Amino acid sequence: MSQIVVKATGLTKRYGQFTAVDAVDFTLAENRIYGLLGRNGAGKTTIMQLLTGQLFPNAGEAEVFGRTPAEHSDVLRNLCFIAESQRYPEDFAPRHVFKAAPWFFENWDQAFAERLIADFRLPLKRPIKKLSRGQLSAVGVIVGLASRAPLTFFDEPYLGLDAVARHIFYDRLLEDYAEHPRTIVLSTHLIDEVANLLEHIILIDQGRILLDRDAEEVRGSATTIAGPRAVVDQFVADRPVIGTEGIGGLASVTIDGRLEQPDRIRAAELGLELAPVSLQQLIVHLTGADLAGSTEGEAAA
């Protein structure tokens, strides 16, 4: 049984009359990669701010390494939070950030940081305020990875990072995690890109937890059937369809649930292809179909 590093009980955050995080209960286990997913305004950043002691809850509590984060500096030393728009002191250049980082993170690996700096082609001496948007994100990503903090939060860390840079991030994260396991919480809207990285999904909607499940189980909870539109339509006629895609005569339809063996055989006989569901498609379905267009747009961006 793996160790629990975070335990949230009835965790609640209100802003005036508005409840951003509504009595959520969840745990995060040691050495696992979590996807904290959900639509804009769902409450993801607020939850991460509560867990890292940047906000106080109005009700409930969060225990991080068995303690309340804001009140125990030794807890904070084990945390790394990379925000979407990380701020740095005026007149800092990246080299100042990497020089200061070991003071905050006791597991900081300078050699790893240097390798990442080369990977991301980050100019070390250029003032941070003159960096491009993607370069600024790279600074945060490097700090988050090289910190090797036992509990690391990446909140949409890659604004402006190009596709190559994002894949460097994913590859390095996985390689390093294999050698230095830790708990990582990744919040992102690029769900399909990170789907293979995630071991556990926590899906938030309007401040509440909609799904808290092992990623493999989530993937296995629906099936995509692809092939000629007429054949697919006939095959899925009486089944719970949760998503439809396709062009021209080809269709790819996702249904809720697994297919049993006789259905699998019938699908094969009809020349249909069965594929595991896309995590993004499932999440779009769970949090409202009107999200479909926007997430696809983001993923392509």
Ligand SMILES: Nc1ncnc2c1ncn2[C@@H]1O[C@H](COP(=O)(O)OP(=O)(O)OP(=O)(O)O)[C@@H](O)[C@H]1O
């Ligand atoms: N300081 C604040 N005052 C009032 N409302 C706030 C404040 N901070 C956040 N909120 C509201 O709380 C809700 C949750 O915000 P949060 O930033 O946690 O969402 P999110 O899931 O991270 O969204 P996104 O994916 O867009 O980053 C939103 O509706 C937001 O407008």
